[in-house]
Amino acid sequence: MTISSANELAAEHRKQLLAEFMRNRRVAHEVLFRHRHPLRTPSFHLQMIDAHHGPLPKVVIEAFRDAAKSTVAEEAIVIGSLMRDFRNAVIIGASYPRAKERLTAIKNELVVNRAVNQLFGSVEGDTVANDDVEGPACAGAVAVPA
Numbered sequence: 641m642t643i644s645s646a647n648e649l650a651a652e653h654r655k656q657l658l659a660e661f662m663r664n665r666r667v668a669h670e671v672l673f674r675h676r677h678p679l680r681t682p683s684f685h686l687q688m689i690d691a692h693h694g695p696l697p698k699v700v701i702e703a704f705r706d707a708a709k710s711t712v713a714e715e716a717i718v719i720g721s722l723m724r725d726f727r728n729a730v731i732i733g734a735s736y737p738r739a740k741e742r743l744t745a746i747k748n749e750l751v752v753n754r755a756v757n758q759l760f761g762s763v764e765g766d767t768v769a770n771d772d773v774e775g776p777a778c779a780g781a782v783a784v785p786a
Contacts, residue, residue, distance in 0.1 A: 654758075654759055657671070657759060658759065661719070661723065662723065665689055665690075665692075665693040665716075665719060666686055666689050666690070668719050668723075669681075669689050669712075669715050669716075669719065671755060672715070672718070672719065672753065672755045672756055672759075673715050673749070673753075674755070675753075676711065676715070684703065684707070685708060685712055688701055688703075688709065688712045688713075689712060689715075689716065692712065692713060692716035692720075693716060693719070693720070693725075701713075710742060710745075711745075713742075714742060714745045714746050714749065715749070717729055717731070717746050718746055718749045718750060718753075718756070721746075721750070722750075722756065722760045731743050731746070750763045751763060
């Protein structure tokens with residue numbers, strides 16, 4: 641196998657993965673955020689993933705404390721941003737510092753997540769400020785208090 645054919649094979653695999661991510665966002669969460677989920681994904685997380693990526697423009701997710709509601713939402717925003725499901729996102733928190741915490745976690749995944757960088761390219765060098773993120777590799781997001 642030559643380097644050229646290896647690159648073509650890698651490009652084809654990447655294309656297939658991205659197509660699967662478009663069809664099944666559960667797979668995108670599983671592949672891109674494997675490092676965040678050492679245990680099997682519980683069924684209610686799958687319901688949250690479906691709600692975040694579903695057709696409804698607004699959803700309410702209620703779950704017990706420490707149910708990973710914010711974690712799943714952060715992942716959904718990363719995926720939605722990379723897949724260009726939206727142009728801008730507003731991260732609303734109980735306070736400005738809490739909203740920034742969520743945005744910081746999202747920016748961290750965009751910058752250091754190896755799977756994200758391998759499939760979508762690096763966002764390093766894009767605008768990644770204290771309270772917003774934007775660039776050609778992803779849609780924009782900003783943190784605001786409730």
